[in-house]
Amino acid sequence: MRRDGAKGFLLSAMFLGLAAACAPQPEEAPEVEVSAEDEAAHREEIGAWRAERVERLRAEGGWLSLAGLHWLPEGESGIGSEPMADVVLPASAPARVGTLTREGGTVRLEVAPGVEATHEGERVRRLEMASDAGEGEPTVVELATLTLQVIERGDRIGLRVKDSAAPSRTAFTGIESYPIDRRWRLVAGFEPYEPPHEIEVDDYAGGTQRSTVAGAVVFEVDGRTHRLDALDAGDELFLIFADRTSGDTTYGGGRYLYTARPGADRRVILDFNKAYNPPCVFTPYATCPLPPRQNRLDLAVEAGEKVYDGSSPH
Numbered sequence: 001m002r003r004d005g006a007k008g009f010l011l012s013a014m015f016l017g018l019a020a021a022c023a024p025q026p027e028e029a030p031e032v033e034v035s036a037e038d039e040a041a042h043r044e045e046i047g048a049w050r051a052e053r054v055e056r057l058r059a060e061g062g063w064l065s066l067a068g069l070h071w072l073p074e075g076e077s078g079i080g081s082e083p084m085a086d087v088v089l090p091a092s093a094p095a096r097v098g099t100l101t102r103e104g105g106t107v108r109l110e111v112a113p114g115v116e117a118t119h120e121g122e123r124v125r126r127l128e129m130a131s132d133a134g135e136g137e138p139t140v141v142e143l144a145t146l147t148l149q150v151i152e153r154g155d156r157i158g159l160r161v162k163d164s165a166a167p168s169r170t171a172f173t174g175i176e177s178y179p180i181d182r183r184w185r186l187v188a189g190f191e192p193y194e195p196p197h198e199i200e201v202d203d204y205a206g207g208t209q210r211s212t213v214a215g216a217v218v219f220e221v222d223g224r225t226h227r228l229d230a231l232d233a234g235d236e237l238f239l240i241f242a243d244r245t246s247g248d249t250t251y252g253g254g255r256y257l258y259t260a261r262p263g264a265d266r267r268v269i270l271d272f273n274k275a276y277n278p279p280c281v282f283t284p285y286a287t288c289p290l291p292p293r294q295n296r297l298d299l300a301v302e303a304g305e306k307v308y309d310g311s312s313p314h
Contacts, residue, residue, distance in 0.1 A: 034182050046180045046273045053276060054174055061147065061162055064169035068161030069151075069205070069285040072102045079159070080112075090163050093146055102157060107131070107150045109141060118142045131157065153207050153287050160285070168282060175277065176306045184272040184303035188219035190262040196232060201240070201289040204253060204280045209289055217259070217268055221299055228295050230259075237261055237268065241275075242291040244300035251281050251307045254291040275304025282308060 034042075057064050070077075070087045077086035080096040089097060098111040107129045111117045117124055119141050129139040133152035141148040145165040151158050163169075192215035200208040214232040217239070218225060230237035242254040255275045262268045279286035 039182050042182045042185060042273075043180050046271075049274055050175075050177065057175075057282070058169065058172060060164040060169075062169070063279040063282050063286065064172050065162040065164050065166050066160070066168075066279070066283040066285040067146070067163035067166050069158055069287070070161070071156050071158045072100060072107065074102055074104075076101045087159060089143075089161060090146060090166075092163070092165070093143055097143065100159065105131075105152070105157065107157060107159075109148075115143075151287070153203065153205065153209060156207055175308055178273075178303050178306065180273055181303055184301070186219045186221070186270045186272070188217040188268050188270045190230070190237075190266045190268050191216045191218060191227075192266075199229075199292060201292060203290060204278075204286065204288040207287070209287075211289070214261075217270060219270055224299070226297055226299055228297070229292060233258065235261060239270075239295070240289055240291045241295045241297055241301075243297040245302060246296075249302075249306050250304075251277050253278060253280055253288065254295075255301075255304060257304075272301050272303035275301065277305045277308055 056062055059065075067090050068088075072087075077100045078096065079085055079087040079089060079098060079100055081089050081091050081093040082095040085096070087100065094112070094115050096112050097115055097117070098109060101108045101110070109117075109124070109127045109129055111125050111127075119127060119139060124141065127139065127141065129141070129148075129150045130136060131150040131152045132138040138149050138151070145163050147162045147164075149160045149162070151160050193213055196212050196214050198210050198212050201211050203209055212232040213229050214237060215230055216227045217230050217237070218227045220226070228239050228241055230239055232238075236258045237260075239257040239259070240254055241257065243250075246252050246254055256278055257270065257272065257275045259268045259270055278288035280288040
């Protein structure tokens, strides 16, 4: 699943029960004896991770640059900045850019005369656009400060638009997080599912995404055992979770966390200081998977990123 969101009514429906039954309450992180050297090394690690995270978001093609998501019907769709276009692009685009033609899983772009669009530095007139669901890289078409890319989510095919000049990117100042706390770096056991199985994960855009569950990570906090289903992410495990802070100090749609796959000892490190917001915190144009029901923790994870409201963290 990529690291990479229906609207408010979907989030409300999914998390109303969680918010009512699991109101945020103070909960102490587990007590772990650590040396001063370990504490300092951990703070340095998390500080570097957070700095890299901000730089990725600020990148020209980062999530902060998302400026549109348009689900394509079968047949031809006109694209451009004119309000009557089937796919309305930001105002910086020409009034009429051209057409997109979808035939099943294939999408072709035809650029209107006089419009300068490029792919890998070469000007294009007609181009078949590979989606992000293929084995190779998706086709990216450049149009001044805009980029156009085809995405697939289940049986839906859409056009993702990014704008390096989007205010969400240019005005970004950072993300507020909980203080770094070494006690939220947990050693967890891994229980593989034999064989791994697929589940349907609801997403922010009102669809579902099929994902492979590799197993469960099992950990203790304050003497209580908790478990999270872990999705297969190649060399890593991907955790989508909600907790008692969701909808209060953290995003109501949950947070994400990656960890390395276990070794022979079937142990993994869950460092909740690296729990981060899904892209849907920053933009309505992402397709973020939401936490499966079994991944709603009866626990306040007071570590990692807090909810983002577009203002400066301090």
